[in-house]
Amino acid sequence: MMNLKLHVWRQPSAKDTGRLETYEARDVSPDMSFLEMLDVVNEDLIVTGKRPIAFDHDCREGICGSCGMMINGVAHGPQRGTATCQLHMRTFKDGDEIVIEPWRAQAFPIIKDLVVDRSAFDRIIQRGGYISVNTGGAPDGNDILVGKDRADHAMDAAACIGCGACVAACPNASSSLFTGAKITHLGKLPQGQPERDRRVVAMVEQMDEEGFGNCSWFGECQEACPKEISIDVIKQMNHDYVAAAARGSD
Amino acid sequence: MTNPVMRFWRSTIGRKAVMAVTGIIGIGFLLAHITGNLLVFKGPDAINSYSHFLHGPGAELLWIARVVLILAVILHVAAAYSLTQQSHAARPVGYSMRKPQVSTFASRTMRWGGLLILIFIIFHILHFTTGTFHPGGDYVEGDVYINVVHAFHVWWVAAFYMFTMIVLGFHLYHGAWSSARTLSIIGDSPQPLHRRLAMIIAVVVWLGFTLVPLGVLLGWVG
Ligand code: FES
Numbered sequence: 001m002m003n004l005k006l007h008v009w010r011q012p013s014a015k016d017t018g019r020l021e022t023y024e025a026r027d028v029s030p031d032m033s034f035l036e037m038l039d040v041v042n043e044d045l046i047v048t049g050k051r052p053i054a055f056d057h058d059c060r061e062g063i064c065g066s067c068g069m070m071i072n073g074v075a076h077g078p079q080r081g082t083a084t085c086q087l088h089m090r091t092f093k094d095g096d097e098i099v100i101e102p103w104r105a106q107a108f109p110i111i112k113d114l115v116v117d118r119s120a121f122d123r124i125i126q127r128g129g130y131i132s133v134n135t136g137g138a139p140d141g142n143d144i145l146v147g148k149d150r151a152d153h154a155m156d157a158a159a160c161i162g163c164g165a166c167v168a169a170c171p172n173a174s175s176s177l178f179t180g181a182k183i184t185h186l187g188k189l190p191q192g193q194p195e196r197d198r199r200v201v202a203m204v205e206q207m208d209e210e211g212f213g214n215c216s217w218f219g220e221c222q223e224a225c226p227k228e229i230s231i232d233v234i235k236q237m238n239h240d241y242v243a244a245a246a247r248g249s250d
Numbered sequence: 251m252t253n254p255v256m257r258f259w260r261s262t263i264g265r266k267a268v269m270a271v272t273g274i275i276g277i278g279f280l281l282a283h284i285t286g287n288l289l290v291f292k293g294p295d296a297i298n299s300y301s302h303f304l305h306g307p308g309a310e311l312l313w314i315a316r317v318v319l320i321l322a323v324i325l326h327v328a329a330a331y332s333l334t335q336q337s338h339a340a341r342p343v344g345y346s347m348r349k350p351q352v353s354t355f356a357s358r359t360m361r362w363g364g365l366l367i368l369i370f371i372i373f374h375i376l377h378f379t380t381g382t383f384h385p386g387g388d389y390v391e392g393d394v395y396i397n398v399v400h401a402f403h404v405w406w407v408a409a410f411y412m413f414t415m416i417v418l419g420f421h422l423y424h425g426a427w428s429s430a431r432t433l434s435i436i437g438d439s440p441q442p443l444h445r446r447l448a449m450i451i452a453v454v455v456w457l458g459f460t461l462v463p464l465g466v467l468l469g470w471v472g
Contacts, residue, residue, distance in 0.1 A: 020346060073349035099347040106340050171353065173340035174262075204263055213340035214262035214333045216360065217428035218353035219443045231431070232438040239434035241263045248254060 002094035030090035054113040060085040065161030070101040075165035075224035083226040103168035107210040120210040127206040128199030157184035159227035169224035172213030177221035180233035197249035200240040265329040270429035272322040284458035294395035356424040399472035408463040419456030
């Protein structure tokens with residue numbers, strides 16, 4: 001069992017100004033996940049009549065992407081390739097102080113405490129993160145052949161859970177890793193080809209409109225990504241964007 | 251319908267592509283410039299006749315190069331400035347604690363380094379091209395050798411040049427690598443953060459330019 005000191009960003013609503021507040025987390029088991037540790041702190045807060053710490057979470061198994069937070073200055077905390085919900089308290093030691101902050105980006109406004117609004121990502125997806133298919137009978141499974149290396153590339157990019165850690169970790173608050181992952185995921189597959197030019201132009205335009213920064217190749221996003229998506233997807237996005245612009249695609 | 255060129259420029263990726271292309275033009279120029287500079291070690295005749303060639307038979311080429319380079323600098327700086335503004339606006343409230351994980355010192359000093367290099371370019375043109383500002387001895391039009399020797403006998407001038415070349419080395423260590431990625435002229439890599447060619451370019455440029463003021467200070471030249 002360990003005792004920790006937490007410095008947590010508290011902000012009752014988007015309009016309020018927030019600040020870091022200090023809490024004691026007592027009798028934390030090393031086997032708890034980071035979110036379970038916060039649950040325990042919240043139980044104490046509720047019992048003493050205080051407002052619990054709001055944080056986003058859903059699956060708690062590393063696949064939904066909702067649990068992002070900045071832990072001691074690192075998106076999703078110190079363990080590589082791990083979402084906050086999969087981070088265990090054994091990565092900390094007794095007496096540690098932990099600073100917990102929400103993602104910081106103009107495009108991710110704070111809703112409450114550690115919860116931010118990531119619907120900017122949804123709007124980027126709406127502009128082209130899909131393929132159009134006609135309805136009808138299910139096509140034959142082997143109708144369109146996909147090479148193994150292409151399939152692997154596409155699946156690596158498709159691992160993105162949209163958590164926003166790339167934006168949070170980027171010194172420019174750029175969403176290039178997210179957008180690049182979607183573009184690579186669909187652009188590597190035959191089904192993604194018909195809309196490929198239009199997709200990249202529209203998604204990049206939306207990403208810029210949402211107020212994300214540009215990519216300076218710091219590499220921080222790749223390191224923060226719980227799915228360890230490579231910055232090569234950004235290279236792919238740039239390539240597709242420049243090619244589409246050269247072809248004069250709208 | 252919006253103008254496609256303006257739309258390209260307005261997009262973050264478009265401006266990054268402009269920065270990458272203009273940056274690579276700059277690297278090409280620097281490598282040519284170093285080759286010319288090193289003639290100083292072959293003695294006054296070698297470098298002065300090279301200069302006479304550039305200002306005589308090669309004058310048209312020289313002017314084309316100048317125009318391209320000035321345009322490249324303007325575009326590079328304009329894109330950098332507007333992208334920086336955009337990045338600052340993208341995170342109006344910062345973190346109270348933030349630990350960079352993998353970003354290099356070079357990548358995090360691109361903006362300040364770039365500003366210093368810009369100031370240096372202006373100084374350098376006034377110093378050697380126009381001779382407007384030339385401490386350490388009278389500027390002699392066409393006698394590159396004498397001008398170089400005089401210039402770098404002034405310790406602070408030599409120090410300013412050598413310091414800026416270190417900054418330039420860092421700028422290229424990140425810039426050469428990131429330009430290649432922005433333009434996707436290199437393939438995918440299992441270790442995308444590793445950079446070998448950029449390291450070589452950075453060291454060659456730094457060393458190539460540093461040798462001249464160092465040579466004068468140590469008495470190898472002059
Ligand atoms: S709660 Fe779903 S990824 Fe963490």
